[in-house]
Amino acid sequence: MKTMTKLAIATAFLAACEGGSTVLLNGAGATFPNLIYQQWIITYNQMTDGVELNYQSIGSGGGIRQFTDGTVDFAASDAPMSEQELAAVNGNVIHVPTVLGAVVPTYNLEGVTERVRFTPEVLADIFLGKITKWNDARIASVNAGVSLPGTDIVVVHRSDGSGTTFIWTEYLSKVSGEWKSRVGTGKSVNWPVGLGGRGNEGVTATVRQTPGAIGYVELGYALLNNLPAGHVRNRAGNFIEPTIESVTAAAAGAMDEMGPDTDFRVSLTDPAGANAYPIASFTWLLIRREYEDAAKADALLDFIWWALTEGDEKAPELGYAPIPGQLTPWIADRMETITVAGESVWQRPASAVE
Amino acid sequence: MAQRRPEALISRATDSAGDIIFQGILTAFAAVIPLLLLGLLVQLAISAWPTIEAFGLEFLVSTTWDPVADIYGAAPMIFGTVFSSLLALILAVPLALGVAIYLTEFSPPWLRTPISTLVELLAAIPSVVYGLWGIFVLIPLLRAYVVPPLQATLGWTPFFSGTFQGNSMIAAAIILAIMILPYISSVSREVLLAVPNSQREAALALGATRWEAVWTAVLPYGKAGIVGAVVLGLGRALGETMAVTMVIGNRHDLSLSVLEPGYTMAATLANEFQELSSAFHRAALFEIGLLLFVVTILVNAAARLLVWRVARGSSAGSRAL
Numbered sequence: 001m002k003t004m005t006k007l008a009i010a011t012a013f014l015a016a017c018e019g020g021s022t023v024l025l026n027g028a029g030a031t032f033p034n035l036i037y038q039q040w041i042i043t044y045n046q047m048t049d050g051v052e053l054n055y056q057s058i059g060s061g062g063g064i065r066q067f068t069d070g071t072v073d074f075a076a077s078d079a080p081m082s083e084q085e086l087a088a089v090n091g092n093v094i095h096v097p098t099v100l101g102a103v104v105p106t107y108n109l110e111g112v113t114e115r116v117r118f119t120p121e122v123l124a125d126i127f128l129g130k131i132t133k134w135n136d137a138r139i140a141s142v143n144a145g146v147s148l149p150g151t152d153i154v155v156v157h158r159s160d161g162s163g164t165t166f167i168w169t170e171y172l173s174k175v176s177g178e179w180k181s182r183v184g185t186g187k188s189v190n191w192p193v194g195l196g197g198r199g200n201e202g203v204t205a206t207v208r209q210t211p212g213a214i215g216y217v218e219l220g221y222a223l224l225n226n227l228p229a230g231h232v233r234n235r236a237g238n239f240i241e242p243t244i245e246s247v248t249a250a251a252a253g254a255m256d257e258m259g260p261d262t263d264f265r266v267s268l269t270d271p272a273g274a275n276a277y278p279i280a281s282f283t284w285l286l287i288r289r290e291y292e293d294a295a296k297a298d299a300l301l302d303f304i305w306w307a308l309t310e311g312d313e314k315a316p317e318l319g320y321a322p323i324p325g326q327l328t329p330w331i332a333d334r335m336e337t338i339t340v341a342g343e344s345v346w347q348r349p350a351s352a353v354e
Numbered sequence: 355m356a357q358r359r360p361e362a363l364i365s366r367a368t369d370s371a372g373d374i375i376f377q378g379i380l381t382a383f384a385a386v387i388p389l390l391l392l393g394l395l396v397q398l399a400i401s402a403w404p405t406i407e408a409f410g411l412e413f414l415v416s417t418t419w420d421p422v423a424d425i426y427g428a429a430p431m432i433f434g435t436v437f438s439s440l441l442a443l444i445l446a447v448p449l450a451l452g453v454a455i456y457l458t459e460f461s462p463p464w465l466r467t468p469i470s471t472l473v474e475l476l477a478a479i480p481s482v483v484y485g486l487w488g489i490f491v492l493i494p495l496l497r498a499y500v501v502p503p504l505q506a507t508l509g510w511t512p513f514f515s516g517t518f519q520g521n522s523m524i525a526a527a528i529i530l531a532i533m534i535l536p537y538i539s540s541v542s543r544e545v546l547l548a549v550p551n552s553q554r555e556a557a558l559a560l561g562a563t564r565w566e567a568v569w570t571a572v573l574p575y576g577k578a579g580i581v582g583a584v585v586l587g588l589g590r591a592l593g594e595t596m597a598v599t600m601v602i603g604n605r606h607d608l609s610l611s612v613l614e615p616g617y618t619m620a621a622t623l624a625n626e627f628q629e630l631s632s633a634f635h636r637a638a639l640f641e642i643g644l645l646l647f648v649v650t651i652l653v654n655a656a657a658r659l660l661v662w663r664v665a666r667g668s669s670a671g672s673r674a675l
Contacts, residue, residue, distance in 0.1 A: 060629060154520075160625040161627075161629030184422035184423070186421055186631050187421070189422050191605075195603040196605060196615075196617075196625070198600060198604070209520060210521075
């Protein structure tokens with residue numbers, strides 16, 4: 001028995017040593033896309049030999065820090081790197097959008113079965129504390145046929161720093177001048193009113209337990225938990241239900257503004273497009289323009305290409321919206337510019353060239 | 355109960371090399387803890403230096419916490435930490451002492467072990483479970499049965515004014531009270547058990563009722579130990595993070611009303627450290643950590659002083675008799 005165990009250990013050890021040819025790729029960053037990244041990594045590690053990926057969801061800020069320090073091969077972030085952060089890596093970074101996230105208003109109104117509609121101005125004024133009753137004329141005027149109660153509105157926001165808050169406040173800053181000047185955009189902000197809940201689950205629990213509450217959560221979380229999600233009026237003037245499709249439409253709507261030479265560091269909130277849900281955002285993988293190890297760079301780019309073209313089928317069931325297909329050639333263009341010692345390392349597969 | 359130190363033995367021991375080495379090692383071990391504490395303090399202060407330099411004392415009194423504009427003030431968190439812990443003590447101490455007194459003086463012997471075990475089990479429940487219980491059970495109960503009568507009768511005082519939205523100081527204080535109760539009650543119970551029976555017998559012999567014996571003879575004898583138990587509970591309440599952040603509302607407001615939401619220093623750290631807005635934000639959080647450290651040390655030092663004074667008082671004999 002003992003020898004058997006020893007043998008097993010020895011075999012495992014040998015296998016690990018053979019791994020000298022295994023390419024190890026470490027990444028760290030955003031928590032929001034963690035679910036789908038882990039899913040991708042498990043699937044990809046199983047279907048390919050010689051590549052071992054590893055991703056730790058330590059938060060976007062932590063990911064960018066480790067990327068800047070050079071301790072990880074790639075990072076992930078819910079917010080694009082700022083000019084200051086770009087300068088810290090001498091611009092040696094490419095933002096690759098992977099999936100889309102969206103933030104939805106959710107509420108607790110007993111007896112209201114219809115989905116409540118919100119205009120951007122109403123959302124901003126609720127979160128500024130200027131609209132305090134559910135039966136306020138400005139809410140009622142866009143919700144004909146919904147019997148809104150006269151209860152107080154209790155605002156619930158995230159108490160932890162979060163990319164979700166960043167998207168939400170960026171949207172409110174775009175649609176409300178007062179929000180922009182009084183509160184601004186950030187992962188944590190100085191909320192004019194409201195209670196803080198920790199994480200999507202904390203916000204949800206507080207909203208559920210508080211009559212008259214309104215909060216904001218990630219679309220995926222709302223879908224998985226069947227939360228009532230408000231419809232929001234987009235720039236085209238349509239009230240849009242937050243769904244996987246309407247979020248993908250937001251990215252498609254924003255493509256005209258991006259143009260093929262984009263660095264993908266674009267904001268998708270309040271986009272053009274008749275069916276675009278207006279509170280959406282890319283989440284990005286951060287990779288380097290120049291790598292030192294060709295094997296690593298090649299393996300990483302193969303993985304990303306697989307994730308964008310095949311792995312993204314998994315996205316909707318996990319609550320993420322895939323990026324629009326028209327965007328992948330632009331991303332491939334950018335990936336082909338990545339070099340090791342001045343030489344390009346990766347070409348898109350022949351099947352992808354039209 | 356003080357044991358005499360075996361001075362005689364020590365002086366008789368020959369100063370062998372082994373002894374000297376042994377003593378050196380032990381001294382080094384003993385020095386590690388204070389050094390660690392000092393190192394921690396210095397490290398916190400260095401990391402917090404940018405905000406200490408920029409805001410100075412303003413940091414302690416300002417109520418603005420704005421990571422977007424990089425303006426930080428910790429007054430609501432300092433106040434909330436101390437306020438919630440004191441409220442918890444107000445709720446927990448009478449209850450815990452009641453449990454301890456009942457168990458040592460009044461309960462039938464067969465009931466002692468089950469009750470004390472059950473009370474101590476409260477300490478084994480994870481903090482996050484208390485938080486969940488707070489959100490899903492305690493807050494709805496407060497909303498339905500406790501807060502309306504409080505507002506109706508005491509709404510005119512600053513302590514029960516304002517609107518109750520659920521997550522609030524009172525919810526946090528009640529959760530904290532339940533969490534620190536087992537610490538206070540089990541230490542107090544040990545203290546009361548250590549009170550010599552002669553104390554009780556003397557009081558009873560003088561014609562005291564059982565209640566009078568407890569109040570005049572047993573409690574004064576154990577005063578120092580009981581204060582120590584309360585300090586232990588306070589220390590735990592000051593640092594509690596998860597359960598508090600789940601029910602306190604996480605709002606940067608200064609309000610005396612227990613119905614309004616608040617914030618604590620530990621909750622701020624837990625909430626904001628993972629996703630920082632800027633290097634300055636990081637420094638502000640380190641300063642909060644430093645303040646929490648200092649507040650805890652100050653509270654403990656004050657409590658230690660109290661224990662000393664109380665102990666001096668009671669060693670002079672049971673004044674009550």
